[in-house]
Amino acid sequence: MRPESNLLRQSDDLRAAVSALEKAGVKLCIVVDDNGRVLRTVTDGDIRRGLIAGLAMTDPISDLQGTSPVTMLQGTGKADLIMELDNKGIDVIVLTDEDGRPTGLADRTSLTRTLFLSPPHMGDAEAAYVKLAFDENFVAPAGSNLVEFEAALCRVSGRAHALAVSSGTAGLHLALRVLDIGSGDRVYVSDLTFVATVQPVLYERATPMLIDAEPVSWNMSPEALARALARDAKAGQLPKAIVVVHLYGQPADMAAIMALATQYDVPVIEDAAESLGASCGNLASGAHGLLSVYSFNGNKIITTSGGGxxxxxxxxxxxxxxxLATQGRDPAEHYQHSEIAYNYRMSNVLAGIGRGQLEVLRDRVTARREIHDRYVSGLGDIPGVSFQSELPGTLGNRWLTVISLDPDETGVHAYQLMRSLRTSGIETRPAWKPMQMQPLLRGAEFEPHSETLAVGPGLFLRTLCLPSGSAMTARQQDGVIASVRDVLTHRIAA
Ligand SMILES: Cc1ncc(COP(=O)(O)O)c(C=O)c1O
Structure with missing residues (x-):
């Protein structure tokens, strides 16, 4: 808020005060002395009470009963401002410079608003496509939105066929089912990932073998993969699939991983849930494996509210x-079913949202990449701070920017930073906890990056996901950067 728009003098009359309040669209105006220092504030309520007490609109503000304003220095932290609002039972504080001149207002609504990690960001077309589903009365899992959404997905992924389903997890489950993966089959899975990568392996009672991350892109380590494949080939127990995640939208080293998969003739499933719009070599992320899966969950780079x-x-x-996604109905006129199947298809209504969202995917990738670059230039100079890197020849969608803190250098642990930012209304999230550290996967085999180094656990302990939503303004991000700098440079973490 620009303070000049709601500044008044004691000699201004009540009419001027009302008009300033209306024009500035604020709850209060600030009355300053001849040197521009804060004298008092004027609210609608002050004017109403003055009129009831017999003042006229032409009387000066100085005739109004006044209380001394609550002021605080510009730059005071959010937590202290909120505490002062609570202590005084008020909703607005006047911010001033060292000389008592107003520099702005801090109001409760904006102070207590949370900046979310990765909220949905709708474009202009989504609502119209949803309306189309209603107009056509195709609100079930069939209709033109679904057809067009799948066609657009083929274009974006560079794949010949696409099936829209109810979630990314459902997509991964179907990928395993169509490869006939079942009880006792070994499946290699990226260790550093969200649990949804591995859950479908467990649904099918297959045996996950967790492959560590490498330290640059934080994705599946080709070194670990090569070692595991060589050993399992010798033992005659090669996996039935390799599920590779592209973490936080950064493509894994698909050239190396595909070369190994081809050498051992093992199919690859790409868990591209987080990496729609990214690319690796001259192919889209999701165009390398035999099958690939995207997620349109509410926090992803584009969303259908939930889907995959x-x-x-x-x-x-x-x-x-x-x-399999439509209850496994056999080709017969009546309802006949011969195998276990699911109700996994996406509805035509949600496909309408996806259709609109795909139209703005490029913009969303650009915005998220810019956000990532701003974090790097705003925080990258702090000793002990680093970020997830792109492998040569890859272009991530930078779905989430994840900061890595070396606590020996920063003196601050990622969780301390998370708690401090929370008090400033900034949502951050811990990085994914590696699967080998999950109670769910206790006892699962794990192949470390090298014989002496497991990369995933260290990354888990050091990293934190920063607000990365494509609708975040540069000003909001400057606020995040300033708060992170405050914590890391003054070591003022909670
Ligand atoms: C890496 C990864 N895999 C799979 C999924 C599952 O996607 P969904 O939430 O759409 O089931 C997600 C996201 O939620 C994810 O981040």
Whole structure:
């Protein structure tokens, strides 16, 4: 808020005060002396009480009963401002410079508003496509939005076939089912990931083997993968699939991973839930594996409120996945079913949201990459601070910017930073906890990056996801950067 828009003098009359309040659209005006220092504030209530007491609109503000204003120095932290609002039972504080001249207002609504990690960011077209589903009365899992959404997904992913489903997890489950992965089969899975990568392996009673991350992109380590494949090949127990995640939107080293998968003839499933719009070499993220999965969960780079997709160049696999996603109905006039299947299809209403969101995907990637770059230039000079890197030849979508803190250098642990930022209304989230550290996967085999180094646990302890929503303004991000700097440079963490 610009303070000049609501500044008054004692000699201004009540009419001027009312008009200033209306024009500035604020709850109060600030009355300053001849040197521009804060004297008092005027609210609608003050004017109303003055009029009831017999003042006229032409009387000067100095005739109004006044209370001394609550002021605090510009730059006071959010937590202290909120405490002062609470202590005084008020909603607005006047911010001043060292000389008592007003520099702005701090109001409760904006102070207590949370800046979320990655909220949905709708474009202009989504609502119209949703309305189209209603107009056509195709609100079930069939209709033109679904057809167009899947066609657009094929274009974006560079794959020949796409199946829109109810979630990314459902997509991963279908990928395993169409590869006939079942009880006792070994499946290699990225260790540093969200649990949804591995849950479907457990649904099918298959055996996950967790492959560590490498330290640059934080994705599946080709070194660990090579070691595990060589050993398992020798033991005659090669996995039935490798599930590779592209963490936080950064592509894994697909050239190395695909070369190993081809050498040992093991199919790759890309968990591209977080990496829609990213690329690796001259292919989209999700265009390398036999099957790939995207998520349109509410926090992803684009969303359908909840949803996912399975893509592949193999029509037979997508056809089979479609059958499994629709209760496995056999080709018969009556309802006949011969196998366990699911109700996983996406509704035509949600596909309408996805259709609109895909139209702005490029903009969203650009915005998130800019946000990442601003974090790096705003915080990268602090000793002990680093960020997830892109491997050569890859372009991440920077779904989330994740900061890494070396506590020996910063003196602050990622969790302390998280708690401090929370008191300033800034949401951050811990990085994914590696699967090998999860009670759910106790006892699962794990292949470290090197024989002497497991990378995932260290990353988990050091990293924190920063607000990365594509609708975040540069000003909001400057606030986040300033708060992070405050914590890291003054070591004032909670
Ligand atoms: C890496 C990863 N895999 C899978 C999923 C599952 O996607 P969904 O939430 O759409 O089931 C997510 C996101 O939630 C994810 O981040």
């Amino acid at each position: 997709a399975l893509v592949s160049d193999r029509p037979d696999l997508i056809r089979r996945a479609q059958k």
